[in-house]
Amino acid sequence: xxxxxxxxxxxxxxxxxxxxxxxxxxxxxxxxxxxxxxxxxxxxxxxxxxxxxxxxxxxxxxxxxxxxxxxxxxxxxxxxxxxxxxxxxxxxxxxxxxxxxxxxxxxxxxxxxxxxxxx
Amino acid sequence: xxxxxxxxxxxxxxxxxxxxxxxxxxxxxxxxxxxxxxxxxxxxxxxxxxxxxxxxxxxxxxxxxxxxxxxxxxxxxxxxxxxxxxxxxxxxxxxxxxxxxxxxxxxxxx
Numbered sequence: 001x002x003x004x005x006x007x008x009x010x011x012x013x014x015x016x017x018x019x020x021x022x023x024x025x026x027x028x029x030x031x032x033x034x035x036x037x038x039x040x041x042x043x044x045x046x047x048x049x050x051x052x053x054x055x056x057x058x059x060x061x062x063x064x065x066x067x068x069x070x071x072x073x074x075x076x077x078x079x080x081x082x083x084x085x086x087x088x089x090x091x092x093x094x095x096x097x098x099x100x101x102x103x104x105x106x107x108x109x110x111x112x113x114x115x116x117x118x119x
Numbered sequence: 120x121x122x123x124x125x126x127x128x129x130x131x132x133x134x135x136x137x138x139x140x141x142x143x144x145x146x147x148x149x150x151x152x153x154x155x156x157x158x159x160x161x162x163x164x165x166x167x168x169x170x171x172x173x174x175x176x177x178x179x180x181x182x183x184x185x186x187x188x189x190x191x192x193x194x195x196x197x198x199x200x201x202x203x204x205x206x207x208x209x210x211x212x213x214x215x216x217x218x219x220x221x222x223x224x225x226x227x228x229x
Contacts, residue, residue, distance in 0.1 A: 004162075043222055044219045108165070111162050112161050112162045113160065113162045115160060
């Protein structure tokens with residue numbers, strides 16, 4: 001089945017530094033990738049939708065300049081948290097949608113998540 | 120009002136019990152209904168999906184949708200300790216976005 005690899009699985013960084021999280025679709029091409037944020041015991045909140053070769057679409061309230069998303073190829077999307085602060089500490093999860101399934105819902109595969117701790 | 124409401128629990132049951140997990144939603148435009156299982160510190164994995172009202176069974180799991188009441192359920196029969204996880208309902212809208220419920224934390228005790 002479809003596999004999405006997300007790295008790193010956890011990262012600790014100092015306040016003010018930037019952190020990059022990678023999301024790769026291993027055995028399929030993903031025209032669209034989604035980035036979510038999840039706080040403890042809370043649901044997944046969609047941050048942004050990225051389409052290969054174009055700018056990401058951010059959800060209301062998500063700072064574009066803080067959460068930089070790049071989707072340069074059909075198998076790779078990156079999320080960079082710039083000038084991270086302790087309030088950015090969270091669990092970040094990516095999801096990829098297979099190209100062949102178009103808009104069909106079952107084309108979504110999730111990565112294993114990245115736990116970011118900013119100290 | 121949230122688009123999807125789900126009781127966060129936690130829910131604790133003995134091994135072998137029947138578990139009932141539920142979500143309500145407010146937008147009748149939702150067309151697809153999913154249940155995801157999420158183990159601690161992992162990404163969600165799709166358990167089941169349904170499109171129409173009615174029941175869908177897969178092994179020990181049964182998904183139920185009642186569009187008239189905007190109510191979806193997941194039943195787990197003969198629950199096992201390995202079923203201990205957070206269960207999230209998710210609804211898919213025509214905009215291509217998955218809207219998740221808060222998730223219900225389930226613990227199955229041996």
